[in-house]
Amino acid sequence: MGHVDHGKTSLLDAIRSAKVAAGEAGGITQHIGAYSITKNGQSITFLDTPGHEAFTAMRARGANVTDIAVIVVAADDGLMPQTLEAIQHAKAANVSIVVAINKIDIPGANLDRIKTQLQEKDLTPEEWGGDTITCEVSATKKIGIDKLLEMLLLQAEVLELKADPNQAARGSVVESQVEVGRGPNATIIVRQGTLHVGDAFICGPQWGKVKALFGDSGQSLKSAGPSTPVKVMGFSGPVVPGDEFLVMSNEREARTLGEERQQNQRLDKLSSSRPVTLEGIFDSMADGQKKILNLIIKSDVQGSLEAILESLKKLPMDKVQVNFVMNSIGPITVNDVLLAKASAAVIIGFNTKTDNAAATAAKREEVQIKLYSIIYELIDQVREAMTGLLDPETRESTVGKASVKKVFSLSKFPVAGCVVDSGRIVRTGRARVLRKGQPIYDGSVQTLKRFQDDASEVRTGMECGIRLGNFDEYLEGDTIECYILEKVAQQL
Ligand code: GDP
Numbered sequence: 001m002g003h004v005d006h007g008k009t010s011l012l013d014a015i016r017s018a019k020v021a022a023g024e025a026g027g028i029t030q031h032i033g034a035y036s037i038t039k040n041g042q043s044i045t046f047l048d049t050p051g052h053e054a055f056t057a058m059r060a061r062g063a064n065v066t067d068i069a070v071i072v073v074a075a076d077d078g079l080m081p082q083t084l085e086a087i088q089h090a091k092a093a094n095v096s097i098v099v100a101i102n103k104i105d106i107p108g109a110n111l112d113r114i115k116t117q118l119q120e121k122d123l124t125p126e127e128w129g130g131d132t133i134t135c136e137v138s139a140t141k142k143i144g145i146d147k148l149l150e151m152l153l154l155q156a157e158v159l160e161l162k163a164d165p166n167q168a169a170r171g172s173v174v175e176s177q178v179e180v181g182r183g184p185n186a187t188i189i190v191r192q193g194t195l196h197v198g199d200a201f202i203c204g205p206q207w208g209k210v211k212a213l214f215g216d217s218g219q220s221l222k223s224a225g226p227s228t229p230v231k232v233m234g235f236s237g238p239v240v241p242g243d244e245f246l247v248m249s250n251e252r253e254a255r256t257l258g259e260e261r262q263q264n265q266r267l268d269k270l271s272s273s274r275p276v277t278l279e280g281i282f283d284s285m286a287d288g289q290k291k292i293l294n295l296i297i298k299s300d301v302q303g304s305l306e307a308i309l310e311s312l313k314k315l316p317m318d319k320v321q322v323n324f325v326m327n328s329i330g331p332i333t334v335n336d337v338l339l340a341k342a343s344a345a346v347i348i349g350f351n352t353k354t355d356n357a358a359a360t361a362a363k364r365e366e367v368q369i370k371l372y373s374i375i376y377e378l379i380d381q382v383r384e385a386m387t388g389l390l391d392p393e394t395r396e397s398t399v400g401k402a403s404v405k406k407v408f409s410l411s412k413f414p415v416a417g418c419v420v421d422s423g424r425i426v427r428t429g430r431a432r433v434l435r436k437g438q439p440i441y442d443g444s445v446q447t448l449k450r451f452q453d454d455a456s457e458v459r460t461g462m463e464c465g466i467r468l469g470n471f472d473e474y475l476e477g478d479t480i481e482c483y484i485l486e487k488v489a490q491q492l
Contacts, residue, residue, distance in 0.1 A: 001086035002072035003079075007102040010139035011072055012046060015149070034174050034189055034229035035216035039149045044156075045189060045227050047174060065172040065189050067161050068152060069095045072102050075109030075136075079117040081328050085335075087121055088326045092343060096159055097123060098133045100148055105138040163226030167193035168247040173203065174229070176239045184235040188245045195230065196223045200251040204243030205265055207258030208234040209251050291320040291389040294345035295382070296336055297327040298352050304375070305329055308350055311379050316492045320386040332369055337361040346370065346385075350378060383492065392487035400424040402458075402466065404478040415447070415465045416474040425482045426457045431468055434479040443469030445482065 002008050015037060036045045047066055069090035073083055090097050101114055115125050115134065124130020133151050137144035169190050176186040186203070188195075199210045211234035213221040224230040232245075236258060248254040295312075299305035305327055312322060325345045326336070332347055332354040338361065340347050347362075349371040354362070362369050372378040400423025404416045418425075425431070425448060432442040448455050449465040458464040466480055 001069055001089065003074070003077070003082040003086075006072045006074040006077065006080070006083070007139045008072050011070075011100060011102060011137065011145075014137075014139045014142055014145050015046060034187060036227070036229060037149070039146075039153060042153055042156075043227065044149060044152055045229055047189075065174060065191070066093075066095050067159065068098055068155055069093075070098050070100050070148075070152070072100045073114055073118075074103045075101050075111060075114060076103055076106045078114055079121065081330065084121070085326065085328055087123065089339065092325060092339070096155060098135065098148075098151060098155055099123065099125075101134055101136045102139055104136045105141045105143060111136065163192050165194045165225045168249075169193035169195035169199065169201075169224075169245070170247070171195070171245040173239050173241050173243040173245060175241060176243075178238050182233060184238045185231060185233045186235060186239050186243075186245075187229055187231050189229050190224050190226055192226060193247065194223050194225045195232070195247065197221075199247045200249070200254045201245060201247050202254045202257050202261075203235065203245040204239045205258060205261040206235050206237045206239050206243075207248075207251075207254040208236050209254075210234050291386075292323050293320060293382070293386055293389060294323045294325050294340075294343050296325050296340050296343075296345050296347045298332050298336060298347065298349045299327075299329050300351035302329055304350055308348075308375060308378060311375065312382060315379070315383055315386065319490065319492055320389045322382070322386065331355050332358045334358050334361045337365055337367045337369075340367040341365040348372070348378060348382070350375070387489065387492055390490040390492070393490050395486050395488050396483050397486055398423070398481060398483045399426055399429060400460070400482045402464070402480045402482070404474050404476055404480065405463075406476060407474045408465065413446075413467055413470065413472050414474060415449075415467050416478070416480065417463065418466050418480060419463050420458055420460050421479075422460055423482070424457045424459045425464060425466065425480070426484065427455065429482045429484045431466070431480050431482045433468065433471065433474065434481055435475065435477075440473075440478075441468065441471045443471060 016035065034045055034047050036043045069086070071083065071086050071090065073079060087097065099118060101111060103109060104111070115128060118125060118132060118134065119128065119130065123132040125132055125134045133155060135144055135148040135151050137148055170192040171188040171190040173186045173188050176184070178184045184206070195210065195213065197210050197213055201208055201210065210232055213224055214231040215221050215224070216229055221230060248257070297305065297308060299308060309324070309327060315322065325343045326339060331352050332349050334357045336347055337358050339345070347367065347369045349369060351373055352371070354369055354371070361367070370381065400420055402418035402420045402425055404418050406417040408415045408417055425445070427445055427448040430442070430444050432439045434440070445466065446469055447465070447467040448458060450458060450462070455464065468480070
């Protein structure tokens with residue numbers, strides 16, 4: 001991933017031509033969205049999706065198909081907005097980062113400047129005492145490509161990336177098509193186990209039986225092990241990137257589960273799931289959870305972005321934490337929407353627009369986009385949303401007091417005959433019994449009577465009969481203090 005024109009495609013080409021040059025079977029006859037190369041007897045699979053659209057789409061569906069993200073930075077240009085975006089995406093997905101500093105063949109490329117910029121983004125290069133692997137490469141001059149591949153293998157070893165080939169296969173869709181004559185098919189990356197022709201499977205809401213498998217050079221395969229990208233034929237219908245692929249014991253089971261999922265999808269659509277919105281965000285949070293408001297901020301220019309961030313960071317965050325998932329300049333794009341969906345965030349736009357595709361995606365994914373052109377309005381609304389995240393506090397408020405004049409033991413539970421001294425006693429309230437000023441019982445008001453009749457409240461000066469919960473030891477002279485519990489909104 002990386003900024004446009006920093007050389008992602010060239011780098012992928014350089015890596016791929018190394019493969020072809022290495023004399024592996026066949027050329028690249030078809031594009032399947034991912035390919036594997038072999039280096040030192042080990043294989044590395046590259047997700048051939050320059051740009052992070054597919055990556056984010058996958059993450060939005062909870063599938064982390066990548067183990068390592070290679071961030072490409074052009075040496076003559078440095079870290080640019082999309083580079084920062086890519087870094088944020090990779091970090092948000094908890095994916096390990098390797099930086100490829102490209103175009104080192106260009107005279108005057110300042111590597112130290114790039115490394116300083118990386119350091120500022122918490123990606124301190126190893127040679128500067130940090131733990132980020134950086135590789136200096138030239139995609140067009142084919143410099144440093146081998147070293148980059150070696151570093152990826154090394155990182156894989158450090159991360160102890162492992163998979164068991166002797167399991168039912170499990171994988172993720174990276175690309176899908178519906179081809180005339182071939183029906184719906186998809187490229188998947190096998191993550192665990194080994195996939196065989198003839199295996200029954202479930203994938204998202206679709207199911208099927210593997211009719212044929214094709215490798216990244218178009219070669220027909222009988223099986224595919226862990227980390228292999230394969231094109232799979234035999235889907236019941238179209239799937240989308242990020243859908244999970246899972247082998248089932250038989251076709252009937254797969255079909256039943258698929259139909260169940262399709263049915264659930266239809267139901268989900270009907271009973272509109274609750275989207276994340278600035279107004280209603282706290283409904284979706286469980287009690288006691290640390291309150292976090294996830295925001296994606298998009299702004300017209302760097303200056304206003306900084307002003308907004310500075311003001312937002314000044315909001316009190318002891319009780320609610322604002323988490324800036326991503327901040328960047330430019331219009332709101334589909335990527336932002338997918339990232340918002342993946343991280344349950346609200347998108348805040350300042351003096352910027354939402355492009356059409358993003359608006360459609362936001363509607364589909366039920367992501368809220370709020371646009372502002374006045375900073376203080378933006379800050380006020382975020383503050384309101386943060387306050388909304390706080391659980392209301394329960395406060396006790398005394399509504400009245402009564403003194404016990406006589407105890408009637410009419411049934412199993414005695415009734416306290418009282419006079420209300422102040423305020424009122426309410427039937428829906430709670431009360432405590434005080435003896436010599438000390439509370440001896442606390443419970444809800446069970447019955448409240450005026451003479452023989454039930455009363456909802458009894459006011460100062462009036463007589464009444466009170467029974468509390470299962471308390472049966474009233475004495476003349478006790479005080480019954482009635483109170484109610486109020487929910488009071490907390491302040492930040
Ligand atoms: P992408 O947009 O990130 O996929 O970038 P491309 O791979 O399309 O490269 C953008 C431009 O940079 C093209 O004109 C490439 O020829 C050029 N380029 C890519 N890598 C290198 C490199 O290592 N050195 C030089 N000098 N140019 C490069």
